[in-house]
Amino acid sequence: MLNFNFKNQTEILFGKGQIKEAKSRLPKDAKVLLLYGGGSIKRNGVYDDVVKLLEGVSYHEFGGVEPNPTLETLMQAVELVRAKGINFIMAVGGGSVIDGAKFVAAAAHFDGEPWHILAKGAAFTSALPIGAVLTLPATGSESNGNSVVTNKATAQKRAFGSDLVQPVFAVLDPVYTYSLPLKQVGNGVVDAFVHVIEQYLTYPVNAPLQDRFAEGILQTLIGEGPKALATPQDYDVRANVMWSATMALNGLIGKGVPQDWATHMIGHELTALFGLDHAQTLAIVLPPLMYVQRETKRQKLLQLGQRVFDISNGTEDEIIDKAIKATQDFFEHMGVKTRLSDYNLAATDIDKLIANLERNGMTALGEHADIDLAKARQILTLAL
Known part of the structure; x- marks a missing residue:
């Protein structure tokens, strides 16, 4: 740690x-x-x-x-x-x-x-x-x-x-929170989920308590998020979602572990240039980022698949692929689309995004500072 x-x-x-x-x-x-x-x-x-x-x-x-x-x-x-x-x-x-x-x-x-x-x-x-x-x-x-x-x-x-x-x-x-539009409920759950991922899905530093804290929040969001859409005035569900979102970014789970935040930095450019909701940008960027960074995040991707999504069958690469798909499917289940094309964005828009990343100095992102503009382009291209 x-x-x-x-x-x-x-x-x-x-x-x-x-x-x-x-x-x-x-x-x-x-x-x-x-x-x-x-x-x-x-x-x-x-x-x-x-x-x-x-x-x-x-x-x-x-x-x-x-x-x-x-x-x-x-x-x-x-x-x-x-x-x-x-x-x-x-x-x-x-x-x-x-x-x-x-x-x-x-x-x-x-x-x-x-x-x-x-x-x-x-x-x-x-x-x-x-x-x-x-x-x-x-x-x-x-x-x-x-x-x-x-x-x-x-x-x-x-x-x-x-x-x-x-x-x-x-x-x-x-x-x-009872009267929130379902779109905002879905966005909120996705936002909290990705906050946890940014602090969890990096590389091991022998911090098992932090990992279990993070996994508990992720599992709670996966279990309670869809219920919040289905039964908007269920007090217990709303309470669990609310507390999970607070715990996701009150500083606790990120202490003693490396953090990423590349998904947020790339996502910010989607909001700045095209006005997408914050959670929508995260849902677009995270799955392809997981794919592109699968080797540097290998151990934690396996842990995510096995512990959070209960994926036990297959080779390591198959478990990783299933974990990435399970993440994307969860976002879709919460009503948040995960492709640039879902928001009428095309390959030509990627140039604008890359230019803004460069302009804002976002050229060495991630826990290893290895997501350069070329990798960012690869991530966004996979997100189409």
Whole structure:
């Protein structure tokens, strides 16, 4: 096992009605920015619960954060924060809203061009505290310090991470997920699944506990994900999916082991250039990446096939092939298509994707930094 430091500062308030516990976590002098997305929280009752929570608290609202949050929209929120003297952000929504809150929190008092936090890794020394009310389990953003933002003007989707922007608390009420469109349920399960894969499907370093943690999350998602589509208001199913998505990227399973993230980096370009949902890009990229990287990932691919998908028959190569197909089939079963052609993209679009990877410095990806532009092209070509 590799050396690591681990601290997760987010207090999880999990379960039905737990939002009532959040008020005592707000600063006594709180001036809150209530940040949310397209307004679905006003139709499903979550907004009413949050407004009740904020009774007697000074707050301002900012809605309209996109599914892939954009710099252009978030900078409007930054200006509101600066103008109103906001000192706390309440992010209500899924990973995009929470990611957006992290950027706003970092940019609010940043002395410089805020985009440089993402594009150049510019350092910041303070950030506004964040509380989260999760409505879409997928990204784990409610319990980590990671954020991804898209710059529409430059067609770039970039990420940053810092403990300074990790939420201080997160409300996880499975009831808040009942009204999600099935497409978002499927996307969320796929997103969480790939988060685990990025930390698990690398090479062995004698970290059996981390492997078993990861395999447990994968198996739970495989078992509970389809049930979430079939029985949307099953509390226990929703609870298991929600907790799995949080555990997939709260930092625990990635400690002491190598990590990949090439699927995400290539997928980001599909979103930046063509507007695909984040989970859709992951479902497209991961299966062919597994195939192209099958030798460097051989031992973990076998482990995935045998332990997670219960594949025992065949040669090693046959088990690997079956594991890759089982992964792709699971994505399809969750309603997420896995081919570029499913989204009306063609071979000519691959050149644009490769050019953007090069432009953004994504030329040595993966746990071995061996996915260069030629391999990325091979992966995308197989994804057609």
